[in-house]
Amino acid sequence: MEDLSVREFKEMNRKRLGWLMDQSVDLKLEVLRNHLSLCQIMINELLEEEVIEKAGERYSHNKPEGGRYSRWGYNPGSVRIGDTKVPIEVPRVMDTRESKAVPLERYEQCKQMDEPTDQLVQGVLRGLSTRDYDKVVNHLEQGFGLSKSEVSRRFIERTKEKLEAFQDRSLEQYAFVGIFLDGKYLANEQIIIALGVTLQGAKIPLGFVHAPSEHSGPVLDLFRDLKQRGLSYDKGLLFVVDGSKGFRKAIIESFGSKALIQRCTWHKRENLLKYLPEKEHESVKNAFQKALDKSSYQDAKAELTQLANRLEGINLSASRSLNEGLEELLTLHRIGMHKLFGRSFSTTNCIENLNSQLCKYIHKVKYWTNSEQRHRWVAAALIEVEASMRKIPGHSKLTQLQNAIILELSTEVSPRISTKIGT
DSSP: OOOOOHHHHHHTTTOOHHHHHTSOHHHHHHHHHOHHHHHHHHHHHHHHHHHHHHHOSTTOSOOGGGGOEEEEEEEEEEEEETTEEEEEEEEEEEETTTTEEEOOHHHHHHHTOOOOOHHHHHHHHHHHHTTOHHHHHHHHHHHHOOOHHHHHHHHHHHHHHHHHHHHHOOOTTOOEEEEEEEEEEETTEEEEEEEEEETTOOEEEEEEEEOSSOOHHHHHHHHHHHHHTTOOOTTOEEEEEOSOHHHHHHHHHHHGGGEEEEEOHHHHHHHHHHHSOHHHHHHHHHHHHHHHTOSSHHHHHHHHHHHHHHHHTTOHHHHHHHHHTHHHHTHHHHTTOHHHHHHHHSSSHHHHHHHHHHHHHHTTOOOOOOHHHHHHHHHHHHHHHHHHOOOOTTGGGHHHHHHHHHHHHHOSSOTTOOSOOOO
16 A cells, blocks of 8 residues: 555645544555554544534534634644644634634643653554554553543444444445345354345445344344335345355245345355264365356256265265255256356355454454444444445346346246255
8 A cells, every 4th residue: 555645644634533434444544554643633633622612513503602702714733742743723713702813722732742752652653553443542542631531432423423324324226136144253242244236246235133143033124124225126136145044034034036045055065064074074075066066057956966865875964954955055056147156156255255354343342342332333344344345256247147036036936945944
């Protein structure tokens, strides 16, 4: 990543914490690499608070003290941090009764702050380099007179806003072709996430639910919320899931004849290996993959059936597991789309990648105090991850996948839904 230019740093002169929270991941990290720019942003936040106390929110008609004070542009200023003068655009506040400018007390306090020690500055830099933001806030509080509680409150407010925006986001403008569903454990609590793929190949986190297990009830509520927000499924959707009974039940109850289910081939293979002695693992993996590599549905099914018959003599439970999920392992084969989209839609790798990115943002949270906090952080992280997610490989041909789904769902007799549910 290239360093920020002098011009870009100058443009941050009046920026505050809300601005930083709304920036891209790359820009956030670049700002945090420079502890001076972070301090500048925090000082701007403090000065703006005093301006609001005197003159009220910008553009608001509800002014304190009968509108005695008003905003009046900015004056150039600076605050010394270590050996460096950090430029600050100092807000001007006019006393309309006295017709004179009112100095900001917090700006004077910032100018009189004790010079930070080398140990303090190094502590800030170490915190930034390790992304330990709690450590950074502690150092800022100790050395620059910034309130940790105020910083914490600001982050809570911003993440609340992001949670509301995420939960209320309309889905009406999107045409979805597929949905990935997966559960992720964060500090021993499970979050079930739905990830949609649009007809243009974009990956859109749709929603999530905090649930102790993969029972169908919470997932049904999640699907109900997505529908209320405008999720369109009249042309059918391909659902990619692991072997969860609850997920499958919720999909069938919510979308019925408009749903095709593709069982994750990786999860099925790993489940088979759990039943088998280690000496059988390599040959079973090879046979399983050889079957899935077949281009036609008939050939792939014949190979898997042959493997299931072979497993009867080794472990009957493994054989039954393979037969139980066989049809849904081959959904893409059956609709003629395995060659084009087997890489993207035959496993849950797509949403597993989302989950790993999610962990990068929130693994530094040491204490989860309540579910509301968990929701705020997950929503904020999903919004960040969404901005950097790449399109599905072969996205230019997703119309073919949609047409294949429509054709499959229009058939009167289809083996895609059975009453048998399992792993």
